[in-house]
Amino acid sequence: MESKTILLVEDNSDDEALTLRALKKNNIKNEVVIARDGAEALEYLFGTGKYAGRNTSLTPQVVLLDLKLPKVEGLEVLRRVRADQRTKLLPVVILTSSNEEQDRIDGYGLGANSYVRKPVDFSQFMDAARQLGLYWLILNEAPPVRRT
């Protein structure tokens, strides 16, 4: 069976732990691949560097992308994902602390599928994670995977 992995791009270990906890608490048991900066996320998606040789046809079901990231910024990651044939249609959800208007404009402008603001209140965050999982992993039909 196809593994419906989630790619979580997050540099803050607290946020990472809390996101994983929220997913677990909501019974989302998909494999979560964690990239701690933008460069690592791109390496995973395109099978380079640390992930050289990875079968890139196995694309994640959804990418949860933070915006403020070391090395390569979140918006730049999104731009390169959309520019590449292999990942052009990949569902990307921006999951960030920022609610700056400009970030939202840029995010959607570069082709983000959703923009979710991480609330401070963890109960609200749990709720957001539940809905995200429900929507992107169960309800949403992923685009057909290109076989190479």
Next chain:
Amino acid sequence: MLGVRNYSIATKLTVVNMLVSGAALVIACLVFVAYDLISFRQSMVYNLSIQAQMAGSNSVSPLLFNDPQAAENTLSALRAARSVVSAGIYTLDGRPFATYWRDGLDQPLTPPQVPAGKTELHWFKDGQLALVRSIVFQGKPTGIVYIRSDLRDMTLRLQRYAGIAAMVLLASLLAALLVASMFQRAVAQPIVHLAQTARIVSRDKNYAMRATPTGKRDEPDVLIGAFNEMLEQIQERDSALRKAHDELEQNVQERTAQLAASNKELEAFSYSVSHDLRAPLRGIDGFSLALLEDYADRLDDEGKIHLQRIRAATQRMGLLIDDLLNLSRMTRAEIRKEVVNLSALAHSVAEVVQETLPERRIEFRIEDRLEARVDPNLMRVVLENLLGNACKFTSKRASACIEFGKTHCNGSSAYFVRDNGAGFDPAYANRLFGAFQRLHGTSEFPGTGIGLATVQRIIHRHGGKIWAEGAVEKGAVFYFTL
């Protein structure tokens, strides 16, 4: 002089010069000719008188001896005098004795009487000079001589004079023209040059131009000197002004650049605050909840309350950060003014506020047809805060009444939001609009103390003023102008 008005000064000078010299010459010629004519006439009369005397004395004996032939011979001697038209010797009773006609005509003429006591009479008539003279012999009148002469000589002389006068006039006018052109070079040229320079200066705004001095210490030179001095002063002021302007421009550019830089910094800072400051809060809240969920059995009630307080404080901190970011966003946001129906906007805000407080009974009194040129988004924030505050501070009233309208204050119109709520101590009125300033405890009325600071910034950015009136438990009125 109307026609002369628009000519150049050089032409005017030449015209004046020629008019003056021409007039002087014409007057001189006229006087001279008149004098000459008078003396010529006198000499004519004198000559004719001599001829009459000669003819008369030569005719005495022919008269005495009644020999008209001899008298005619005497008269024919007058042929030498070309101008004599006719001459006649008459007897005392006026009978012609002997006559002479230059052109062969022979008309009978009646000589006029010589008045008593006079021997001679002359007059000018019909282009002729006529003269009668008594012929006296040994103290007794014996006859009359009547002689007439034409004025051909005088006319000839007059024509000659006119010709000479015209030539002299022409020659002197030419000389005057010559003198005038030299004069023009000396006087008019510097003035013409000055006028040209002035024209160029005023046309090109080129204050570096200078008129060339004549170096003669005359009035035009003084004029040129003063003009150049003025130009120099203007040039100095101009360059000083330009320098000041350039400096100002540069200052403005520098300040603008600084402002842009600090704005950018502020933006980066806000972004950082929004992103980085919230992340740890999420951690605190999240892990506190994790403790409450996973370790509930190992925590007593007090421990759980502590954790709940940690979570509440964290969430409040999150709220503060959000409000602070909002405040900073209101400061940076670009203002796009348009005509906004404030009454409709207030109704819409009131509706939203009422929806969030379904258990409250609030009466909104909103004046109709209020319009202003404002940024609709920022104005909504203002009304949300003011009407929201009014709702908040009337929460302990059984019946809350909130008004929004327009009134006149100190000669200008101001909008107001009035409530019948908790009010405030007017002594602290000036602290109302400071960020994080609160006049009530959080437990009494919730809030972060940033709302009115945000409102004030928006009003200031619209060029308006905001102030408040109130008393404890007597309600509050917030006035603002736009």
